[in-house]
Amino acid sequence: MGTLYEDIVAYGGEVFGEEHMETLRECVQCGKCTGGCPSGRNTALRTRKLFQMALLDLREEIFNAPELWFCSTCFTCYERCPKGVKTTDIIRIIRNLAAKEGHMSVPHRMIGVYVLKTGHAVPIGPDQMKLREAVGLESQPPTTQHPKNKEQLEQVRTIFRTTNYDAMIDFDWETMNLRGMKKGGKK
Numbered sequence: 001m002g003t004l005y006e007d008i009v010a011y012g013g014e015v016f017g018e019e020h021m022e023t024l025r026e027c028v029q030c031g032k033c034t035g036g037c038p039s040g041r042n043t044a045l046r047t048r049k050l051f052q053m054a055l056l057d058l059r060e061e062i063f064n065a066p067e068l069w070f071c072s073t074c075f076t077c078y079e080r081c082p083k084g085v086k087t088t089d090i091i092r093i094i095r096n097l098a099a100k101e102g103h104m105s106v107p108h109r110m111i112g113v114y115v116l117k118t119g120h121a122v123p124i125g126p127d128q129m130k131l132r133e134a135v136g137l138e139s140q141p142p143t144t145q146h147p148k149n150k151e152q153l154e155q156v157r158t159i160f161r162t163t164n165y166d167a168m169i170d171f172d173w174e175t176m177n178l179r180g181m182k183k184g185g186k187k
Ligand code: SF4
Pocket: 026, 027, 028, 029, 030, 031, 032, 033, 034, 047, 048, 051, 080, 081, 082, 083, 084, 085, 087
């Protein structure tokens, strides 16, 4: 394990190329990313602060910062950065590194639960089913959530098992929920 910057370049480099990740070093703390961040308007997310923390090698602090997970990956900062810092991709790689070390936020882990249960990050709910029926459609479209497509849903689950994603989010196959999570999503 190197510094956080080195890990971002090495790990993110496999996906985006090292030069892409090395743009983090170009950050001049101008704040344009933070100023235009729609998520930061309503949350504690301060994009430039995250980058400064990363460059200062504050690994534990950044991995434990709830705001790391508040970025909606809208790419506004990515388009606006005057120094060409590949902001959103860097945030995603920092998240991946944090997740590998067991720091994924509960809402993000819950998305994994939905995919494991239905094959969808955003499953269709009772209201949408009623709407579909009201316009003459079958209540559920023919996707992995449909009871007739259990085999395809099992294929999705196999991908999770094979990649150990179920272990990474601490998924309990008996309750089909996060381990220790009660019905309704509460710990
Ligand atoms: S806009 Fe770019 S240079 Fe300015 S603080 Fe954000 S990442 Fe750094």
